[in-house]
Amino acid sequence: MPSPFRLYSTLSRRVESFVPRTPGEVSIYVCGMTVYDHAHVGHARAFVVFDVVVRHLRNSGWNTRYVRNYTDVDDKIIRRASRDGEDPLTLAERYIASFREDMAGLGNLPPDVEPRVTASIPEIIAMIGSLVAGGHAYEDGGSVWFSVPSFPAYGGLSGQKVDDLRSDDSGTKRHPADFALWKAHREGEPSWDSPWGPGRPGWHIECSAMADRWLGHGFDLHGGGLDLVFPHHENEIAQSECSGHHGPFARYWLHNGLLTVAGGQKMGHSLGNFVTIRDLLPQFPAEALRLYYLQSHYRSPLPWSDTAIPEALGMLARLYEAREQAESLEGTGQADAVAASLGADALTVLDLGRAFEERFRAAMDDDFNTSLALAHAFELARAINRLAANKKVARKARPVVEPALAAFRLLADTFGVCAMTPQAFQADVKARRSAAMGIDPAWVDAQLAARAEARASKEWALADQIRAELDAAGVVIMDGAAGSEWRLRLVSPT
RNA sequence: GGCGCCAUACCCAAGUGGUUAAGGGAGAGGUUUGCAAAACCUCUAUGCGGCGGUUCGAAUCCGCCUGGCGCCUCCA
Known part of the structure; x- marks a missing residue:
């Protein structure tokens, strides 16, 4: 029915x-x-x-x-x-x-x-x-x-x-x-x-x-x-x-x-x-445009500006970040038992994940309130990130985030947002933004390699200088355990 | 001149009678980090354009005012 x-x-x-x-x-x-x-x-x-x-x-x-x-x-x-x-x-x-x-x-x-x-x-x-x-x-x-x-x-x-x-x-x-x-x-x-x-x-x-x-x-x-x-x-x-x-x-x-x-x-x-x-589409992922439209109610006037789509892209990246975090979690077991053993953050993720579909549908069934529906998604995203920030629970929490992953699928099915894999999304952003900003990925990779060398020999001043150069071009570095990644700054500092 | 819509924090924005006014961005402080970024935590509207009214109680209903927009010509 x-x-x-x-x-x-x-x-x-x-x-x-x-x-x-x-x-x-x-x-x-x-x-x-x-x-x-x-x-x-x-x-x-x-x-x-x-x-x-x-x-x-x-x-x-x-x-x-x-x-x-x-x-x-x-x-x-x-x-x-x-x-x-x-x-x-x-x-x-x-x-x-x-x-x-x-x-x-x-x-x-x-x-x-x-x-x-x-x-x-x-x-x-x-x-x-x-x-x-x-x-x-x-x-x-x-x-x-x-x-x-x-x-x-x-x-x-x-x-x-x-x-x-x-x-x-x-x-x-x-x-x-x-x-x-x-x-x-x-x-x-x-x-x-x-x-x-x-x-x-x-x-x-x-x-x-x-x-x-x-x-x-x-x-x-x-x-x-x-x-x-x-x-x-x-x-x-x-x-x-x-x-x-x-x-x-x-x-x-x-x-x-x-x-x-x-x-x-x-x-x-x-x-x-x-x-x-x-x-616009060559410069930004389509999903950023969709999110821009869906963040407000369809009957309201919607202000357009040069920062509107970059800001929406930032919101989108936040959703993907949470999804990637959720997908990276490991472990097996019965969700309630696992959540109970992991504590309040895990219980929150489990509850929000399970409640999401009903809340999402309730919002949409009330004159297509996409803005409220998205707010539920962001609330869930924050709960996931909070949970995933705890490295100890990250190895066990997978069953707890399964409902949340289903929530992302519902979001993808209905809004056409967050429908790629997080990896494909990052690649898509990088390709479009690099082209739009006139940045050569090969140059970035070379800079990154030079910086890695400097860091290995603890030449912090040189490493920071390279990062500053990249930053000036709009490239943001993310140092991780497995090496350094780079992304493009989405919104210019004002 | 006629018809209609809107006004919520620095910006975007949900909420339309009843616990502490969602969510996102920006900003400030903190955790983390060689330094950063991302993420997380805390803070940022005793008040929802103004003035009256109804009500035990209003951002939420009513009236007036102010400001803005759309349509009356092609327009998503």
């Missing part, structure tokens, strides 16, 4: 218990990218958040169907293509490929269906047809408009009243709030035949048509960025609920908060204040 959960729905503006359309099943539609440029870290937040939502639902026993679309024909695509002298559909194809790489690089699992507008034209035309037939849309000069006044419930999601909207528009629309379902063909634009002549879909109709086809009317969760609430999602509701179906279009609406840059403004393509995923 899937476990119940609560979530905040924009529609009701409160947290409510989830009731599925079909018992045991969750259908979710997330608005994807308009593919006219590379995705930036603001987009990535939405897709990581919904990836984690879907992973958690599946881990909770829900049979989950996840649909995320590509908008591959649109004004912005056409504008960009015309600027670059490229065919719009070719350009869109290129950025779909780019997006797929970014999603894979981020560790997001692919949705079950990734429909495209250009592959959904018949459904779109059919839906527009039913809207025209029902008196909710009208044709004018080869374009078709949705008639907002024909849908009295319009504004229910966003709280907007049609008469209070700002509008400078007039054109051929009957009402300023009316929006395009079908745009008549213009020279140089992609077009498809339709009962209203050649043209292409308007922006909003695609999601209605694709959700309808792949999930059916009245599906469970509709997700997207907070900036899509109006008009995009409002218009989706209007189209879908006027096209001959009964009941609401989607049962719950989830909206993720936006990334903000210094000064509090949101990150946006049009504002030019963005960092792309493909700029």
Whole structure:
């Protein structure tokens, strides 16, 4: 039996218990990218958040169907293509490929269906047809408009009243709030035949048509960025609920908060204040980005800064450190007996490890509280480190940390964080940071060898001088029993 | 002008009626170390933007004010 959960729905503006359309099943539609440029870290937040939502639902026993679309024909695509002298559909194809790489690089699992507008034209035309037939849309000069006044419930999601909207528009629309379902063909634009002549879909109709086809009317969760609430999602509701179906279009609406840059403004393509995923991923492990997103609640605004990802990487390293410590412990026996013989620190690790899954799930089942879930993980990490610092217990404590290791697996499964081996993580960090910081590992190794020689002959001044040089380059040395290791400093001293 | 959201320590951030206000980072001190790093321990908000109110009791509910953000045009 899937476990119940609560979530905040924009529609009701409160947290409510989830009731599925079909018992045991969750259908979710997330608005994807308009593919006219590379995705930036603001987009990535939405897709990581919904990836984690879907992973958690599946881990909770829900049979989950996840649909995320590509908008591959649109004004912005056409504008960009015309600027670059490229065919719009070719350009869109290129950025779909780019997006797929970014999603894979981020560790997001692919949705079950990734429909495209250009592959959904018949459904779109059919839906527009039913809207025209029902008196909710009208044709004018080869374009078709949705008639907002024909849908009295319009504004229910966003709280907007049609008469209070700002509008400078007039054109051929009957009402300023009316929006395009079908745009008549213009020279140089992609077009498809339709009962209203050649043209292409308007922006909003695609999601209605694709959700309808792949999930059916009245599906469970509709997700997207907070900036899509109006008009995009409002218009989706209007189209879908006027096209001959009964009941609401989607049962719950989830909206993720936006990334903000210094000064509090949101990150946006049009504002030019963005960092792309493909700029960042070569420099930092994907898991650092995931942790950055998951450390705050998905609905809150999330401040972006140059130190955000290095700091998240530091947090990640802390989790891996604890996991590595836990994995290094040895010993056998019955966990309770071993813990009892080892003392309070061992009992704490055992208790926290055993309690983790329940606490983690409780946090996630309460509107996907990833921040609280992570706090539980850090509490466990500290307890493990405290235990492992005692060399005497380290040889016996393995049974005590088994539940904690299971906790790390749950974290990896649900968050896609701490999913590598600690060794692979360190290697990954070293490779990406070395490249980003312009440090040659061979040079570091040579320096380290020279220092080892100096230390062997107790030439401390020389050894310290070498370490200072490495430190200045951002390389931190860790002397251990088995020799010296090095890592790269994650956050620059301020 | 309309609609909506937010305000918790130096920074990020959970908590939305009831024991000592989670967690992470930064900072200070200590343990450890040849010296460091990592790790561990201790400390860092008698207070949760301000002012009123409801209540036995409020960061948590209500009102007003101040500040900020999002949307109303493309936007994750």
